[in-house]
Amino acid sequence: MLTGPEPDFRWRELASDLAGFARRHEVAEWITLGAIPAAVPHTRGVPVLGTESQPGLLRGEVEAGPAGLLRVPSAMVSVLDMAAAAAGIPALGYFAQVPHYVSGAYPAAALALLQKLERHLGASLGTGSLVEESERLRARLDTATALDEKTRDYVKRLEDLVDESGLPSGDELIGEIERFLRDRGMEPGSGQIH
Numbered sequence: 570m571l572t573g574p575e576p577d578f579r580w581r582e583l584a585s586d587l588a589g590f591a592r593r594h595e596v597a598e599w600i601t602l603g604a605i606p607a608a609v610p611h612t613r614g615v616p617v618l619g620t621e622s623q624p625g626l627l628r629g630e631v632e633a634g635p636a637g638l639l640r641v642p643s644a645m646v647s648v649l650d651m652a653a654a655a656a657g658i659p660a661l662g663y664f665a666q667v668p669h670y671v672s673g674a675y676p677a678a679a680l681a682l683l684q685k686l687e688r689h690l691g692a693s694l695g696t697g698s699l700v701e702e703s704e705r706l707r708a709r710l711d712t713a714t715a716l717d718e719k720t721r722d723y724v725k726r727l728e729d730l731v732d733e734s735g736l737p738s739g740d741e742l743i744g745e746i747e748r749f750l751r752d753r754g755m756e757p758g759s760g761q762i763h
Contacts, residue, residue, distance in 0.1 A: 575645045583645075584652035592656050598626075599653035601646050601662035602686065604678045606669035610727035611710045615681035620647075620662040622654035627661055629688030663689070668727075670720075671710065676702035 576583060591599065601620070609616055619627040627633060650660040663685045665678035680699040687694050714720050 571649075580645050580648045581652075584648045587649060588652040588656040588658070591653060591658055596653075596658055599650060599658045599660040600686070600689070601650055601660070602664075602682045603646060603662065604665045604667045604675065604682075607666035608727055608730075609666045609668050610724050610731060611668045611671060611677075611707060611714075612724060612728055613731050615677050616666040617681055617685050618664045618666065620650065620660075620664070622650065622660040626659050627663075627689075629663075629685045631663060631685055670723075674702075674706075676706055 571587070605618075607616070617631050619631040619633050621627050621633055624633075646662070650662060653660040663682055665675075665681050667675045667678045676699045680696055680703055683694055683696055683699070714724050
């Protein structure tokens with residue numbers, strides 16, 4: 570298992586070294602877990618998208634996301650996945666979509682990823698206190714949402730999008746994020762509060 574901040578340079582050298590290490594130690598499968606901010610409400614289950622170096626690697630009712638088949642490295646994690654695949658190691662990833670308006674840890678995402686990994690491996694990994702932590706954070710988010718009409722309306726729009734059509738399209742996600750930022754007095758893309 571690897572953990573740490575994403576390096577700023579020498580991605581390919583690191584990826585080559587790690588793929589070589591994995592081959593020497595006869596790693597059978599390269600699995601990446603991650604989280605990505607998305608326009609999803611905290612009031613629904615955590616959507617999990619997948620990536621795979623070849624079709625059929627994902628399990629646990631997870632399908633490859635829009636860019637599910639690894640083709641182009643977009644971050645260090647995809648460089649590592651592609652290096653593992655190039656070294657002959659099947660590479661796949663599970664990525665939880667976290668409500669973009671939540672900052673800090675999101676235990677529900679960790680719990681969803683662990684559950685997908687358990688199904689993938691056919692093994693129990695244990696969830697520790699994640700269920701309780703998820704419930705506590707959900708209660709805090711529900712309270713915060715109830716206190717602010719704009720946030721409440723925004724979460725409702727996200728719920729409607731998810732309920733009506735599954736996950737919203739990329740254009741819908743971008744539109745919702747931009748609308749939320751405008752409602753908060755921020756100009757989309759600028760990072761500036763007006």
